[in-house]
Amino acid sequence: MARSPRARRGAEEEVAAAVDTSPPENHSRAMHLGDRTLAAAAALGERAAFETIVHRYGPMLYGYVRRMVADEAAVDDVVQETFVAAWRRIDRYRGEASLKTWLFRICDRKIIDSHRVRYAEPIDDRLIDPIDPAVDSDPTVVLSNTEFLTALERALAELPVRQRAAWVLREIDGLTFPEIGITLKLSSGAARGHHHRAQATLRQRMRRWQR
Structure with missing residues (x-):
């Protein structure tokens, strides 16, 4: 009706x-x-x-x-x-x-x-869980975790809009590349490409914390 x-x-x-x-x-x-x-x-x-x-x-x-x-x-x-x-x-x-x-x-x-x-905007704990000072009171560990989150937030903010969108939709919201393509009006391959470039940039920017 x-x-x-x-x-x-x-x-x-x-x-x-x-x-x-x-x-x-x-x-x-x-x-x-x-x-x-x-x-x-x-x-x-x-x-x-x-x-x-x-x-x-x-x-x-x-x-x-x-x-x-x-x-x-x-x-x-x-x-x-x-x-x-x-x-x-x-x-x-x-x-x-x-x-x-x-x-x-x-x-x-x-x-x-x-x-x-x-x-x-800053990421939240769905992306990565900050260390709870009440659980681990080592100030060195807490400071390192805070620095990591700050660096990751800054790196995300500096990504081109479509790369950031593809990364967030894939890594946080769990969409497939075809779904991301539909959302952003891109082909599945283009969505994958934006995500790949975002991953490469973030990996380079966050190299200090890689082990």
Whole structure:
């Protein structure tokens, strides 16, 4: 059933609000459904199904945007705009690509639209777990770990945008090269090439910590 413009606008406001909320209790059943089933339900106007999609992939998209958008204040806006756009287009999702890849592709367009792609934001512990001073109180070890993270953050920030995007999508978000290609509008080979160049640069920059 087609959604009226008024109903769509109201639903978009609710979807936008869902980006920053914890999963509601009334869609616990939807959390166990597969992506295609959720997308089909959302296309029919089931907001709970789409909220499940938001909470399933929101953290992953947030981490990606945080590394690709220089203005930290804009990160939430880009993620929210991604999901609002996805809600508007969910009835056009045909499953040719995975839902995750489809969302990342929309997100990448929103990042480009933001005109704020300059420097990556600092990585978090999903990339590498910092040494907990409470576990290892050796100040030399803690200092070395801090220096390593700082150097890695700086090296990531200096990568060309597409190389950084390919590296983050592969190493942190676990996308395949075909999926990265779809996301960045590149061939699978080009995506692999960007990742390879990023790896080579990072390996050279981080040579001091290689053993």
